[in-house]
Amino acid sequence: MSPATITSDLPAAQQPNWPDRAVLDDAVAQLATYPPLVFAGECDNLRDRMAAASIGEAFVLQGGDCAETFVHATADNIRDRIKTVLQMAAVLTYGAGMPVIKMGRMAGQFAKPRSKDTETRDGVTLPAYRGDMVNDFAFTPESRNPDPGRLLRGYHTSAATLNLVRAFTQGGFADLRGVHDWNVGFVSNSANRRYEGLAHEIDKAMRFMAACGVDFEAMRATEFWSAHEALLLDYERPMTRVDSRTGDLYDTSGHFLWIGERTRQIDHAHLDFVSRIRNPIGMKVSDKADPDELLRIIDLLDPHREPGRLTFITRMGSGKIRDAMPSIVEKVRDSGAIVTWICDPMHGNTFESASGFKTRDFDDVVDEVRGFFEVHRSLGTVPGGLHIELTGNDVTECLGGAERILDADLNKRYESVCDPRLNHQQSLELAFLTAEMLSQRA
Template identity: 75%
Template sequence: MSIDATPDVLAGLDAWRDLPAAQQPEWPDHGALDQAVSTLASYPPLVFAGECDNLRRQLGEAARGEAFVLQGGDCAETFADATADNIRDRIKTVLQMAAVLTYGASTPVVKVGRMAGQYAKPRSSTTETRGDVTLPAFRGDMVNGFPFTHEARQPDPDRLVRAYNASSATLNLVRAFTQGGFADLRRVHDWNRGFVANHANMRYERLAADIDKAMKFMLACGADFDAMRTTEFFAAHEALLLDYERPMTRIDSRTGLPYDVSGHFVWVGERTRDLGGAHVDFVSRIRNPIGVKLGPTVDPSEVLRLIDRLDPEREDGRLTFITRMGAGQVREALPPIVEKVTAAGATVLWICDPMHGNTFESSTGYKTRRFDDVVDEVRGFFEVHKQLGTVPGGIHVELTGSDVTECLGGSGAIDDLDLEKRYETLCDPRLNHQQSLELAFLVAEMLQER
């Protein structure tokens, strides 16, 4: 990959600087910011253009109903949690969910981690007040620290470089796990080790035994297992901080086209998808497959304008719409959008984010979600696409491999009083390992009826 490019291409990549950019931190030291940006621009890519092209091809298959996308990971990664054990358990959870979906619904699964870059979060307010003290809001480890102190909450550009290093370490471990034999389908039982015994894990063990039998039969028939020893695992995050994404954008030496090499797939959030804004302009100019979050209030005509802006050539796998409607609105809000897009002849990938539209504050004061609401939004997403004859192409879930108590319900029956036991997220509540597996079994059933 080369950093050489024509002046026109480079000028285009910086056009966002003259546009309104929402959700950007107010860096107090611009000299330190320039140094951090320069450092990032000199670092090697985290991913490669050819990998991004491969993911775009697979997302195109999912848009046509030939595969299903499983996108999962932390709400907001932290530097402290970028440990081998945490990364391994998240990968194991996604691998288990993918095995359930693949075997239960006879569907290839495209595995995309919400990791190795998800260190920044949009916020509804620029400040946080506790008592008579007001400080900058916590915007994720890429920007500032979580402790409610003046020192911790000051935006620090050096954190951009720390985010790169943490992402690099995460991707190194992800590649080691997924390419070094850990993801071999003959180790489906191993992925369950280390997790607390529960209903979901016992059900998974029964499925793993069925997979064992099927593979022994295939082996007896002379099947070649080389393709099952490794798996592809792609990295994705919200392209929120443009001071990180721009220096991580390079020109591919094969094609002369720009790729954001901070991740294979990046998306624009609900708060930053302004057609005239900096984020939409930036992602319109990179060759990665890209996504846009759509909430229940989006105007279908605006969605068509987003397609024209972001996917003018109508390339399979180029554009993904990640819908986040809420369980109570998905069946009414989603159909007019899908109908408008279908009538326009556009083929996009539809993915359901059943997390962000279902958040509320519990009676005990914790930000949480109900597992039943998560399931119901996914079910409504499938129902809408079935009624309209379109393809429900994937799910986008905030999850962890740990046994946290952040979302209510599930077979573990987590209630309000349980939340305080292991409420560990610094931002949004995540499904724990058991709830994630439960969701996979339910989605596999929905896929069978797709």
């Protein structure tokens, strides 16, 4: 794959104010010489998998941090996130009898959009934290100054993360015969105990299959795809390569890229960028989305109506999804467009708790997923997946769940530098509840 040159004069929202253009140009030039993190053929395979999800033959599970950080990109943290996604996928697969497309919000999710360019504390105003690929979370002038060198560190951290992900998922760690091992190291709780019961049932099924002479070699490994928001164009553009097989362009920073709610203007640079690449792509869709504009965006991003090419990730809030989503889905369905519908039940349910923490209530998250399934059932369309901000750690960032995290508990282990995530137990709980919804989908 050879480097590609993508330029645009269109406005680009949510980009940092880099202080030194020459330093930025040098970092971008270096990125263009680095090896791809993913390959075109892998992206093509994922597009096929997403096509299956669009017609109900598979289910997508996207999970990972709201914003990855360099300091937390450790082997233990990456392993626990992978284990959590593998456990959730096992619950969904066994409970619903359906293949699960496992995708991590990882190896590239180092940038975040901001509502303001600056942040003020105690009368001091500094640039907003835009993710570790731009600046640091610490509230000092040195830390908050956008640094193009962080683009290069983001690449190397993503490469190290992907290397570990591939080792875990291809080297036997993801073997279904070790389904119990994925629970080792997590704190015992009701969700884990329920998972152990399911793992025992899977063990029985595996022993039966072994007695029938089934070859388990194919179960030693699993596909695991990387995904992140294509936000920083100074990172995504130089990571774009020309596929030697076809001459098509691929963004090799990740298998699946999505465009957020704040950068999906049809006459801006982000949609222009993803319209040129062949990766499977997604776009966030809120309750405020104009259905007619969405059809124009579909024409731009998927003019040939290719299954698996385009995913709409709805993020509306539990109190709005049942009212706002039907007209959007109906309009897209009636246009003949083929999109994969995924539910993000996190971003529309964020609020500030009485103690001052940004949080979400687990009951609201579950209710939005229920509303997502209800809307698709009423319209005869396909609920294709979940997009979840989660961690494998026992953090206290979202309220509720079986252990009933309260507002007073949030300060015990609130570790996110951006939005609150489901902890390991809450993630498993959501998987069991979603498996029940999937099993009733017909």
